[in-house]
Amino acid sequence: xxxxxxxxxxxxxxxxxxxxxxxxxxxxxxxxxxxxxxxxxxxxxxxxxxxxxxxxxxxxxxxxxxxxxxxxxxxxxxxxxxxxxxxxxxxxxxxxxxxxxxxxxxxxxxxxxxxxxxxxxxxxxxxxxxxxxxxxxxxxxxxxxxxxxxxxxxxxxxxxxxxxxxxxxxxxxxxxxxxxxxxxxxxxxxxxxxxxxxxxxxxxxxxxxxxxxxxxxxxxxxxxxxxxxxxxxxxxxxxxxxxxxxxxxxxxxxxxxxxxxxxxxxxxxxxxxxxxxxxxxxxxxxxxxxxxxxxxxxxxxxxxxxxxxxxxxxxxxxxxxxxxxxxxxxxxxxxxxxxxxxxxxxxxxxxxxxxxxxxxxxxxxxxxxxxxxxxxxxxxxxxxxxxxxxxxxxxxxxxx
Amino acid sequence: xxxxxxxxxxxxxxxxxxxxxxxxxxxxxxxxxxxxxxxxxxxxxxxxxxxxxxxxxxxxxxxxxxxxxxxxxxxxxxxxxxxxxxxxxxxxxxxxxxxxxxxxxxxxxxxxxxxxxxxxxxxxxxxxxxxxxxxxxxxxxxxxxxxxxxxxxxxxxxxxxxxxxxxxxxxxxxxxxxxxxxxxxxxxxxxxxxxxxxxxxxxxxxxxxxxxxxxxxxxxxxxxxxxxxxxxxxxxxxxxxxxxxxxxxxxxxxxxxxxxxxxxxxxxxxxxxxxxxxxxxxxxxxxxxxxxxxxxxxxxxxxxxxxxxxxxx
Numbered sequence: 001x002x003x004x005x006x007x008x009x010x011x012x013x014x015x016x017x018x019x020x021x022x023x024x025x026x027x028x029x030x031x032x033x034x035x036x037x038x039x040x041x042x043x044x045x046x047x048x049x050x051x052x053x054x055x056x057x058x059x060x061x062x063x064x065x066x067x068x069x070x071x072x073x074x075x076x077x078x079x080x081x082x083x084x085x086x087x088x089x090x091x092x093x094x095x096x097x098x099x100x101x102x103x104x105x106x107x108x109x110x111x112x113x114x115x116x117x118x119x120x121x122x123x124x125x126x127x128x129x130x131x132x133x134x135x136x137x138x139x140x141x142x143x144x145x146x147x148x149x150x151x152x153x154x155x156x157x158x159x160x161x162x163x164x165x166x167x168x169x170x171x172x173x174x175x176x177x178x179x180x181x182x183x184x185x186x187x188x189x190x191x192x193x194x195x196x197x198x199x200x201x202x203x204x205x206x207x208x209x210x211x212x213x214x215x216x217x218x219x220x221x222x223x224x225x226x227x228x229x230x231x232x233x234x235x236x237x238x239x240x241x242x243x244x245x246x247x248x249x250x251x252x253x254x255x256x257x258x259x260x261x262x263x264x265x266x267x268x269x270x271x272x273x274x275x276x277x278x279x280x281x282x283x284x285x286x287x288x289x290x291x292x293x294x295x296x297x298x299x300x301x302x303x304x305x306x307x308x309x310x311x312x313x314x315x316x317x318x319x320x321x322x323x324x325x326x327x328x329x330x331x332x333x334x335x336x337x338x339x340x341x342x343x344x345x346x347x348x349x350x351x352x353x354x355x356x357x358x359x360x361x362x363x364x365x366x367x368x369x370x371x372x373x374x375x376x377x378x379x380x381x382x383x384x385x386x387x388x389x390x391x392x393x394x395x396x397x398x399x400x
Numbered sequence: 401x402x403x404x405x406x407x408x409x410x411x412x413x414x415x416x417x418x419x420x421x422x423x424x425x426x427x428x429x430x431x432x433x434x435x436x437x438x439x440x441x442x443x444x445x446x447x448x449x450x451x452x453x454x455x456x457x458x459x460x461x462x463x464x465x466x467x468x469x470x471x472x473x474x475x476x477x478x479x480x481x482x483x484x485x486x487x488x489x490x491x492x493x494x495x496x497x498x499x500x501x502x503x504x505x506x507x508x509x510x511x512x513x514x515x516x517x518x519x520x521x522x523x524x525x526x527x528x529x530x531x532x533x534x535x536x537x538x539x540x541x542x543x544x545x546x547x548x549x550x551x552x553x554x555x556x557x558x559x560x561x562x563x564x565x566x567x568x569x570x571x572x573x574x575x576x577x578x579x580x581x582x583x584x585x586x587x588x589x590x591x592x593x594x595x596x597x598x599x600x601x602x603x604x605x606x607x608x609x610x611x612x613x614x615x616x617x618x619x620x621x622x623x624x625x626x627x628x629x630x631x632x633x634x635x636x637x638x639x640x641x642x643x644x645x646x647x648x649x650x651x652x653x654x655x656x657x658x659x660x661x662x663x664x665x666x667x668x669x670x671x672x673x674x675x676x677x678x679x680x681x682x683x684x685x686x687x688x689x690x691x692x693x694x695x696x697x698x699x700x701x702x703x704x705x706x707x708x709x710x711x712x713x
Contacts, residue, residue, distance in 0.1 A: 331570030
């Protein structure tokens, strides 16, 4: 049985072509790009090429708008901290309730340590942003808006073009955490007003530990890490050369396969979703089905719990993920499910399947073969399941 | 992935005694769907010998919740009620070859379900017998008695352990102080009784709180000098006015759901509010409180904590 990997929003397999591109930079072209000799010079050229490859993937106007970082989290942190330092007279942050912890934990920290006012904009039951609340939160105190391009759990896309324009009208900078969007949907930054964008290598078949922050030309930037003059003084530290080369190659491949995401990958996702909704009752798709990533399906199954589903899936050789409490070690369902007000009867049973170009139709078949019986088995065990999907059975907990 | 023992996996993938027990003599329900796990234990008891002849379970929950439930049924079948009641949550965990610390609450759920089922069999009245306020964790419906039993039964000495074993404090965590009180009180009693070494007992004075106290904010070495916090500039009256204003703005949303919120008192950076109407006892009350807190922080521009006060019936 072929293992079925459908957790590509968590991380992706490094493409073998990416590995081949990286290998010479460990043992042959191992020089430091800053060195004044041939070893360094050839590495410098390779870094330039990689920067251009990333530039092409996100449609940046200039290659020097790309700053290589250690990944999405560093990019997110750098963007917000820089804006708070450079936006004179402005000290508020606007973000959303469904952001990644790389944004939310930082904001919490800033509120606690500096008293930074953070406005978190809510979403509706389909995960769509409350534009009215956003409009109201924007003001002369707003230093930066940070809103994700695509949600990692549901794949729901936010209208970042429009949101960036609104931020600029209020004189604020606009940053987007596009870790889930880059490589999956076409992005052309030069035609937008987005000031900063974070991306992560391991979400697009490059290795872990490499990412980038795009900073539009003309936007003031203050580095988070200080030291050497690498990345034009905007990110100190000797370059992760093999990682950068890998990210460059992965960006080139992502661009090459972009059409496939919207066709073959999307069709597999849609077939899986349709099949599950047909074969398994009492479940529904979370997020905005008309406006989301082509690779992500998030389905909430009522009256059962996600970790239990994942354990059975794992036994059947299928890897997926869940927004349930138990899988993370926390005790409440994911903040994204709660923000969308997904009823508790289903929030604990949400399962995310995320595809990539490596997946094949057979993977969909395998899930469709296994899932109905897994769900049926767990529902049989559940005291809330009535057999026909009607309201949950009466349950009277006693405080003994 | 959790590091489950083979026995946990076996009892999860092939649970014994699952399903509905028709004509059960005692039924115990614990947990709730909103909490992420719930267990219904059903037992049949021989009236003459008081032996549990049959036991079945239905569980909504994760792998270890289902395995713990199934293990419990295996452990009590053939035992008298009296014998069964000596089973502790640790016995259930041991039976399964151990559980990850974060999952110990699954074994406690089994322990509590057995108590509930036996009480139901004996026809005892369990209906909300705890005194007002004894419900400590409102997110997960955990009362003082359950926390105390878990502390005693498992020699717990930290808040984190209490959360792992009972889930109490794992949601909005506004009950952290109440848990500390129960922990300190129970540990002190255990030391007196000689079941716990004084050096191991929970010491409330050593608790490190994550939220910064006014006047001495924690500062990361990476962070630039903190801006002066606005607190100093506001008089208590100004604060109260701003808070009232913020609550006014939220009120329509609460009222739409049949609830309401009143300001009770302000002490430094602690704001006491009372949730009324359908907010009382609502599983989402903690989420509501978080919303109120966020709105207040926005409005006043400095961190504060919103604390719910008891409702007077």
